[in-house]
Amino acid sequence: MKSYPDSTPALAIARRIFVRQTAVFSTGALIGIVLGLQPLDSVADNIKTIAFIPGIASDPFFKAMELGARSKAKELGINLMWQGSASDYSPQTQMPFVDAALASRVDAMILVPTDPDSLQAAVTRAEALKIPVITVDTTVTDQSYLTSHITGDNVDGGQKAAQTLAAQIGGAGKVFIMSGSPAATTNTLREKGFREEIAKYPKIEIVGREYANSQPATATSAINTALLKFPDLAGIFAITGTSGTGAVAALRNANRVGQVKLVGYDAYKVEVDALKEGVFTALIAQQPAKEAELALQYSYDKLLGKDVDTIKKTVVIPNIIITKDNLAETEKFMYVE
């Protein structure tokens, strides 16, 4: 321990105590986390424990999924273990949670793989342990072991966004894509669907694409600059919720609300509010709660061995287009927070 020339013996002792306390506390925390991940009522055989590992725990899309999962788990009497990385959507941060779930021998695992290849090994290990796996939203490369894969269709979402935006800008003009992350498959698939569909409109030109990386301020900057570069920009497709928030601020900043059509993805409350104000001209909504509920239902059926024939290998839950006009019917698809 480096000693400071002006410290007193009392300080040195205090420092040693502090270091020891830190060590004890961290060990305790580590034990607590491991214990916390143990299924609680594992004594009773009929109460199943299912681990649900989202891509990232703090995203509103996954929050909505969590609420759906918890209510369904309560209804079915399942012990739900909801654990995921607090702020990083990446395989490295997701693996420890998957490892912990498998190590604590949960009865089934529902997973939102952050990468199709990196999480394949985890699925293989689950197979060796005879733990059923269901993937939600994204999936792994080899789906043969999976009980089911439930997803919203991101490519379809991108296509629907393209169709909606094209209709709103009159079939001609310049459009800009505001994406979230170059690595997230959800983002890349939506962009792919969008570009494929826009290619069908020869008079529409995609003039640029930038990444916001979950920071609305980055999106605002990028779009402000895009508006500067292309004063006649007709439409923007905001691929993620945070990009959408940034786009809203940018349009307000530049006083182009309504002139530039903005199609967003995911129906968070902030986005629906902005839609009502006319800043968003359309939102592509998924149904995260429904995906979670179905995943839990399928896991439950598989574990209890009943209604196994009704379990479909792949389920695609349709996207909903929310506009100001159809808000009366579609507002209920807003994600619960």
Added chain:
Amino acid sequence: MTKPTSDLLLQSRREVETRKQRIASFVLRQDFILFIIFIVMVGVFSAINPRFFSVAAAANILQDFSPVVLMATGQTFVIASRGIDLSVGSTLGLSGVTMALVIRTLNAAGLNPIATIVLGLAAALVVGGLIGLANGLLISYVRIVPFVATLATMGAAAGTSLVITGGVQIAGAPRAVILIGNVSYFGMLTAPVIVVLFILFIAWASLSRTRFGRWTYAIGSNLFAARAAGINVEKHLVKLYMLSGILSALAGAFVYFRLGSGSPLSGRGGELSAIAAAVIGGISLQGGVGRLTGATLGALITTAVLSGLILIGVAPNWQQIVVAMLIAVAVGVQGFGRGGRPGEQ
């Protein structure tokens, strides 16, 4: 009344320099070199895309620049004292969401917009001040090195942001917030930007012209001499970190006004932008050296260059590389100008 020793030393050094030496030292000053780099950069970008040289472009850059320069200012004070503050980004985030939550609650309760905004702002500043206080106390009295102490508060603040927001963005602001953030004068100055420029001026005056600033440099250049000269180092360090925290909170408030909502992931990585701006600006990580004008120009260059790269069409994946090269060039020029050996500050 005799002048403090530090004043006498400065005075005698100035008298010894010849006129030629003074011109030479001015030209080689980091902030002057940065100013030239900035002019050249604006020229190059404007030549490629004339839209860069416009009021609208300036407005955008000012909006990006403001939070960064606020954090860089706090960082300048802290680094000048031979410390570092890694928690500024997370403080920006936490104070922003705190402000958003307070404003949303008060707005829903029907309180009038002005009072709502003032109280929200106050809440943000309190959060920033508390985080700064925690940093200062950990560093001064528990004697944890600044890197580790602020690393801990960074994590705590970031985690708290996620906990109190549940990961969702916080909206629910009254119309006044959007007006404040977007109504601009002369096409490029919004009210928050004007406030930021004003704060910058006061910070510059404080660091370069007051005892508070001189004590900061003194602590950074020679801790034992500073203590021997009678400066209460512990109290001063606490004040410095609280200042950094409050400036970061103001940055968080700025981002809130700009976006009209609080996002829990806002500000992540902000500390790196702030430190980069300060280092480019000529602040030595060893402490005791560096001007606020340098940090301001450093922040201006890094934010303007990103805007410029988008305008001239450089792909996003290349933008980070360009910014990194810029940092290397700016710091390299600084080392060259000082004429020291490699590694010497």
